[in-house]
Amino acid sequence: MAKKTCLLLGATGLLAGGVILFVANLLHRYIPVLVPPLPFLSGLFFLFFLAVALLEIPLMLVVLRRMKRASLQHPSKAYCGLSIFFVAFPAIYASFYLLLIGWLVGSLAIAATSLLRFGLLLFEGREVAV
Numbered sequence: 001m002a003k004k005t006c007l008l009l010g011a012t013g014l015l016a017g018g019v020i021l022f023v024a025n026l027l028h029r030y031i032p033v034l035v036p037p038l039p040f041l042s043g044l045f046f047l048f049f050l051a052v053a054l055l056e057i058p059l060m061l062v063v064l065r066r067m068k069r070a071s072l073q074h075p076s077k078a079y080c081g082l083s084i085f086f087v088a089f090p091a092i093y094a095s096f097y098l099l100l101i102g103w104l105v106g107s108l109a110i111a112a113t114s115l116l117r118f119g120l121l122l123f124e125g126r127e128v129a130v
Contacts, residue, residue, distance in 0.1 A: 003122065009080055010118040013087025017114045020088065024095030025104065033102040046106045049097045053090040053113045057120065060086050064124060083121055090114045 035041055064086065067079040075083075094111035098104060 005075060006083070006121050006124065009083040010087050010121045013084040013121075014114055014118055016084060017088040017091030017111060020091040021094055021098075021107065021111055024091075024098050024107075028098050028102060028104075031099060033100070035100045037102070042101050042103060042106070045097060045101055046103075046110070049093045049110050050113070053093050053110055056089075057113075057117060061120060061124065064121075068124070087114055087117045087121060090117065 035045065060082075064079065064082060067076065067082065070076070071079060090113040091111045094107040097110055098107035101107075
């Protein structure tokens, strides 16, 4: 698969994640914080959402590799959609954290794992000479 395709899919995922987090930030201004502002709870929720965002990466990479292997010449629609969701999904975790706790910096740190996923998607899309 061409690296250009992976670049386009990853950029679309980053854009989608940015839109999701932007909407959550707008909602955060009108919705009260759902969890009391205790440092222990804030840290616990932060570690939970960050761990989920990081621990699902290996599983998703295995699925993406198998889907890429199944479609030899052109990427399937399912592969394209899953690649976009793979990159954009940490923004959903970050949005939950923002709406629960109300800490924008922590939610941006969780959403930053999208950049790691984008890099891994580009690494997966490289052409390997056999």
